[in-house]
Amino acid sequence: MDEEIQHFVGYLENVKKVSRNTVMSYHGDLGKMTAYMKNQGVCSVDEISATLLNSFVLNMECTGKSAATISRYIASIKAFFEYLMREHVLEEDPSFFLKAPKVEKKVPGILTVQEMEDILDQPVTDNPKGLRDKAMLELLYATGMRVSELVHLEAEDVNLRFGWIICREEGKERMIPFGGTAGRALLEYMDRGRDSFMKKRPEKLLFLNCSGAPMSRQGFWKVLKGYAAKAGIDKDITPRMFRHSCAAHMAAGGAGLQIIQEMLGYTDVAATQIYAEFQPGIRKEYSKAHPRG
Template structure:
């Protein structure tokens, strides 16, 4: 059973060109499924039927898995079983009648403009680290990119002349503009701080830590948490909240939802439509332009 799983993972990477996150999560979910099936005495996928898979889903639910996690596991099952069927490892698809649980879409948590402004004005720009932090925070809010995309940016991905960055993935790349405030923060950092921070090391990454190594996800979360505490933002501030705020603030200011979808990198416009609700609910009346820092 492990052989078929490895062939599926290779298919995801080389044929489907799936993102690394998708490959990692599918491998993890399907490995767990394999272990469960083998514990039930199932030694080949031809023995797997709808009952055994429903039993596994019940097991996940009893383990306290969230509906979204169960739904992701079912998606992995369906994709894997379809792969097995098409490659004649099995003669029928036992997932055909299995339905994913209904997931209630939560309203995304967003910051107010006043909170965002206080946060972005906090880093001290009279020192190198503060310049870097200012540039990172301004760029994150100006573009709505994911934290993984932020720390993965390279020098060649930034065009200061035309005010845009290029976000690259295994599947596609997208061009995202940014405004004059983010441009100034980036320019100050790149011209006056980055060379000293990289400690004479050679690196193509835009943002580094104080040792000159590429900034890590944990490192960015740590500095974000520090600034959130200093500025007095209640609860846990996450990079995702800045991404949500970027989208909600743009839409509240009148931006086209299709353009916001493309900047966020969503494949389905319905994913971006939830921000319409947040804009109608609490932020539209305080905006006079599409982006408050553009």
């Protein structure tokens, strides 16, 4: 069983090219399944039955695992057995009838448009730090990128003329447009602020801290929380909230879910369904068009 899991992990890394974190997640989930099976006296993949897998899932439920966690385990198990079937290790898939529990998708915490504007208005742009902070905040809201992508941006990733940036993370990249407000903030920072952080040294990264070192996610979080406090916003502000707010505000403005998916870098459009309720006009159009509306 351990050998098959190692082969599967190698397949994920070398063929599917999935991220290190994803590989570790699969490996951990399958390791827990293996430990359970061995406790039941089962040491070979061809001895694992649908009944044993259901027993494993039931055991997770009894030990208080959340529906989201159980769903993740089941996804890992299914992917593993699909691999074994494809490699002709097994003739039947014992995980075929496993069903993940329903996971309630909660609408993430978002800021109102006014709250967002209040935060974005806080940086004082008569100094390099204010110019940098303004550019980072405007760009984060304009694009919905992850903070890890923001702090790893290089100067050459920004196309001010056409209003595009290139985000790179875990071997993947995507192009995201940004508007005039973010573009002006970036131009001001690059013209009048960035050199002060570079300390006369060549540096590829776009955003640096006051010591001339790369800006960290934690460092940016402190910057964000400081401006939120100045704006008088009594919410637990996180960089992720900016990302969700960007998506929700775009949906409210009429953007389609597929566009939001591409901008935010989700692999599946289903991940954007939580923003559907912000889209305008759905109820109105339904009432007009449906005979039972």
